[in-house]
Amino acid sequence: MTAAVTPTKRSLDLGPAVELVSKEEGHRQPLAPEFVSAEDFSPLEVAYDFGRVRREDIEAGPRNIWRYKKLLPVPSNVEEIPNTEPGCTRLVRADRLAKALGLKRLWVKDDTGNPTHSFKDRVVAVALAAAREFGFDTLACPSTGNLANAVAAAAARAGWQSVVLIPSSLERAKILTTAVYDGNLIAVDGNYDDVNRLATQLAAENETWAFVNVNVRPYYSEGSKTLGYEVAEQLGWRLPEQIVVPIASGSQLTKVDKGFRELGTLGLVEETPYKVFGAQATGCSPVSTAFRNGYDVVQPVKPDTIARSLAIGNPADGPYVLDVVNRTGGAIEDVSDEEVVEGIRLLARTEGIFTETAGGVTVATTKKLIETGKLDPEAETVLLITGDGLKTLDAVEGRIGPKATVPPNADAVRQALQS
């Protein structure tokens, strides 16, 4: 746990956020850049006093996640401070994918439209807004991909320093997409676990560094609620019957559920029943395995899957994912790397959306959930597609290519098309 930084003169403004609460035993403590309860050692979560929130206020807000600022731990003037303006990504009616899967009514939430093309822009934007209130001046993270891009970009736009730690073995393309923002990108000779440990240590030692997914994690993770808010608003202020969410740490799934419940409690949507489904790659499926076995704890695994953005072997929110899925009557499944690639290709072929491996996991798992009778093909379903295929080209490399290579004449083209 990081010592709280002394706020500057003005008092702390985190909007409707009032306290942190421990997830296990509900111990309450003041808002601070801390992430684990000293009482019960469980994760801390933001608690709110929302007051009255009306649809009209939200609809009159900006076309980004700050339209929901009255539901987030961010300052009241958050939209005026330079930020990457993530959110309000497309929710597309996916009739062709629905047909291919045998679903009646399907929507795809396409979060590749975010500034750095993954949902991480949402959580990082909230983390940065909260970190600024706490008096931090540097945005940091350990990462191998989407998070590194999002942190480096958000810091650049805000005029903050950034410190992004990556394993030195990372592919050149992934290094470039973070290095271009010109923050402090540090390659560490070690694996991702080494980098993660180093981040936790540095977070404890550097009072002005906000590690988005460490010391300001309770604020950061609230950013995922906006996926739930947007789905509901884009459906015309109502909840879908089923939603399929990929599981890495599990935070996103629990926060989408939290967002749905808040909307219901606040009277912004009718409290209709919904089922939350989780998707994992078999090569890193600790939560799926726990669900299958009926456990309420999650046994860590050593990840081995092409879905690297989901490859968290010891997911912090695993038990809470199980809670949500069990409470709502959903299910969790996992799919092979081969199925992941098929999922990527199916979504691209039917809806023109090119997703990264995590999206392939979501699509393929949906297919499996239908085949095993766990997902109701008659019920309206939403898939969360949270990252971009341009970032995981290696997953499809060697599997797809031109239909034909021909000499430059029209007959050759026609023949190629007829073959």
Add this chain to the structure above:
Amino acid sequence: MTAAVTPTKRSLDLGPAVELVSKEEGHRQPLAPEFVSAEDFSPLEVAYDFGRVRREDIEAGPRNIWRYKKLLPVPSNVEEIPNTEPGCTRLVRADRLAKALGLKRLWVKDDTGNPTHSFKDRVVAVALAAAREFGFDTLACPSTGNLANAVAAAAARAGWQSVVLIPSSLERAKILTTAVYDGNLIAVDGNYDDVNRLATQLAAENETWAFVNVNVRPYYSEGSKTLGYEVAEQLGWRLPEQIVVPIASGSQLTKVDKGFRELGTLGLVEETPYKVFGAQATGCSPVSTAFRNGYDVVQPVKPDTIARSLAIGNPADGPYVLDVVNRTGGAIEDVSDEEVVEGIRLLARTEGIFTETAGGVTVATTKKLIETGKLDPEAETVLLITGDGLKTLDAVEGRIGPKATVPPNADAVRQALQS
């Protein structure tokens, strides 16, 4: 010119579009999939009868380009037909870039948020909508990059066949990003000129193929007007004083101007003066050269620049670009490949936006226009950033990287940051 396809039973519905008009002598002819006037051999352009269009109607529309459907050559129900739903991308206030450039008030229109991350999704969506009305069933193009992605994705989502022709020497990554949509991607043994010639021949021979940038080009190019509409709406229904637009064929620049003028004529914005500036890479700068020399025609060049998406040596709309720039009191400049890379890095470092080489051209040219006194640093300026850096990683390869590579301990990280 392609023979018009016989429309199906219902009559042609292209919304407010009423005729095609030749750009040189104003010859009028019925709406059809034709792109060159048989009278004066100049390009054909869509003419409209808009009737009354109100801001409220637009604001009540969908959050994509179809909110402007009453200003486009598309059917009245266009938003109901599956499409990639491009547009409504972010217009971000760019104070840090403004400061770096010495500008008072600057906005960046970040079109990387489109479905396949370039403005081509806009023009392809309009082309597809019009092509459907004309009875075509296959969407096609010659391309080496953004257009190939956009056509393949749009066709996939619409459930259409696609035929995308590329030079067989294209880099593997660019092949993958089109091949994933599973259309007919045909690699042609030849250079881009060969591929282009082949496309024109095939467009003439295949009555059911809509080559977006050949036989349905007049409709396709109208899609770029939406960039102008969005900028004006996002500024609060007013025109900027200066706008900088990259020039490839020159179509985008002329259509942004057309969009601005239409908004003024329709009373949707006040008709305040604005200047349009053009940006080229020196390695392919025929329009900039013509402007510098005061010519009203453009001499073709052989392109040699890293800004490949702008590398059109014989730009079809070059003369019309000169007209717009001269009429509005703007200017055109060009920049070296070295400056292009600096432009990419400057935008990333100051605003967290990673653009492709074309965006680097726009930023670097803006800098040059300020330095040469052609762009007024006191006047409000908009830059069009029309494509994504993830697609041109080779441009920054070898120039950027980690700040340091260190062993996995905190001291080493701290030392690296102090050095």
